[in-house]
Amino acid sequence: MTMNVRIVPPGEAAVLDQAHLGDIHGAFGTILHNDVAPRKTWKHRLTTLLAILGPGLIVMAGDNDAGAFATYGQAGQTYGTALLWTMALLIPVLYVNQEMVLRLGAVTGVGHARLIFERFGKFWGCFSIIDLFLLNALTIVTEFIGISLALDYLGLNKPVGVVVTAGLVMASVSTGSFRRFERFSMALVFGSLLLLPIYFIVHPPLAQVAHDLVVPTIPATDKMSDLMLLVIGLVGTTVAPWQLFFQQSYVVDKRITPRFIRYERTDLWIGIALVIVGAVAIMAFTAAAFAGQAEFGAFTDAGGIAAGLEKYAGKAAGVMFAIALIDAAMIGAAAVSLATAYAIGDTFSARHSLHRGVTDAKGFYAVYFLLIAVAAALVLTPGSPLGLLTEAVQTLAGVLLPSATVFLLLLCNDRAVLGPWVNNRWLNYFTGAVIAALVVLSVILTASVLFPDATTTQVILGLLGGGGAAAVLVALAVMALSRKGRDAALDTADESAAHADPATWRMPPLHTLPPAKFGLAAQTWLGVLRLYLVVAGGLVLVRIVTLAIGQGG
Helix, strand or coil: CECCCCECCCCCCCCCCHHHCCCEEECCEEECCCECCCCCCHHHHHHHHHHHCCHHHHHHHHHCCHHHHHHHHHHHHHHCCCCCHHHHHHHHHHHHHHHHHHHHHHHHCCCHHHHHHHHHCHHHHHHHHHHHHHHHHHHHHHHHHHHHHHHHHHCCCHHHHHHHHHHHHHHCCCCCCHHHHHHHHHHHHHHHHHHHHHHHHHCCCHHHHHHHHHCCCCCCCCCHHHHHHHHHHHHHHHCCHHHHHHHHHHHHHCCCCHHHHHHHHHHHHHHHHHHHHHHHHHHHHHHHHHCCCCCCCCCCCHHHHHHHHHHHHCHHHHHHHHHHHHHHHHHHHHHHHHHHHHHHHHHCCCCCCCCCCHHHCHHHHHHHHHHHHHHHHHHHCCCCCHHHHHHHHHHHHHHHHHHHHHHHHHHCCCHHHHHHHCCCHHHHHHHHHHHHHHHHHHHHHHHHHHCCCCCCHHHHHHHHHHHHHHHHHHHHHHHHHHHHHHHHHHHCCCHHHHCCCCCCCCCCCHHHCCCCCCCHHHHHHHHHHHHHHHHHHHHHHHHHHHHHHHHHC
8 A cells, every 4th residue: 555645855875875765665555755745634643653673573473483482482491481571571672672672773773783883883783793693603503403393393304494494584575565565474473373273272370461561470390490590591592693693684675764754663562462362371281281190390401392382282282383383494594694784784884775786785695695595504414513502592692782881781771863752751760770680691691601600599699689789879879970971962962953843853874973982881881891791701712611521632
């Protein structure tokens, strides 16, 4: 559907690829370039929302990928529904993080990676892009591990199945049509709803599910360290670094401007509802299916969940879970690969848009195809260290997520970048608390993966207590000391940006921006980030040396 609207001439934009300018061609509608018509009727608002739908739904559906299926299933098979409350706690974290990147994308017209390079320098830019590339490459391998497990359960030929799914994921981006890719992705999003029939087949007790979703409880266990690692895994699989890079670049590529931010926020809320419903469904029906059975507390992998569902709930439940797993892995592989290709295209100012054909953006598509092909080949190669690769994903995610959130927070307080769209103070406080929690949890995760025998319950509680207290002290000090500096910065800010119409203001071209000025709060966060990276990097280095010595002996 195309809307009849009044249009105005475009202004100078900061976009790095001219394909990022033009009409919005969404899966369910079109909005003409520079559309300024007011949305006065419900019909007009609905057609606008339908055209905008996509970025939030796709990033959240990609979040419920093969790794998420395994993590949520492990939680349900090991602890029943006792950890459902973690999903409720993650809802505001998901919204705040992804709302900031969608705002950055719509206002700046530039991807996340390029903004980090431009505003924080080459060191932080190189660190972010290299870490993102490594983490995403390994994550895509885990997607194909999930596909291979589902194919094994379904009794299908694994090499043929992996090649076919890899081909589909590659073909979906190769048409030179943004709309075709988005329609393919939305079909996969709808495919994720297969989890709902499984829920009703298994019919877990609704009252217990509702109670555990809103009332935090700690399951009785002799292995507190294992429980904490699983909680951290639930956080890590639900709030992933690639989501920040993907959604910002996808919003840019879809040509969404500030005028439509509120519609994109609605899209994001729908996507969050989808990811939470999917996570709750997996944990609930897995808990109910395995309750009182020999397999309870003996999680193996997602293929074992499918087999258990067939054993205790019927063949249909197992088959639907396996199909949903393939569906989730495909959309995860597509989204994570795109996040990487977008970031590299942004960094080198290369053509990077789904509006372009393969021959018109060779580097962009080469990165995408290479990631998919290598991941599929690794899964099909006998003797590949797939278990080690999975652990590497966890470790790198623990290192990257806090740093990505720090950059996100600082960018959303950069008035030269966001103008009237900068964060308010309370949003900064909430995000600061999230960063502090992520740093503590990621230190625990990194230490536990690298030194599993040394990470006892006492060590974990010590890290939680000491890290939490330190985070609170740092946050209070930053809030107290930076308030005056923040107010002074606002007094000297560019008046044209501070008082501009938010619906039409966009970031000027990057080369015209004044140098970034870091106040006390920004300097503190960057200092905390450097300290954290030294600690995490030191742990990784010690582990490598230990393994090398062990192998040498």
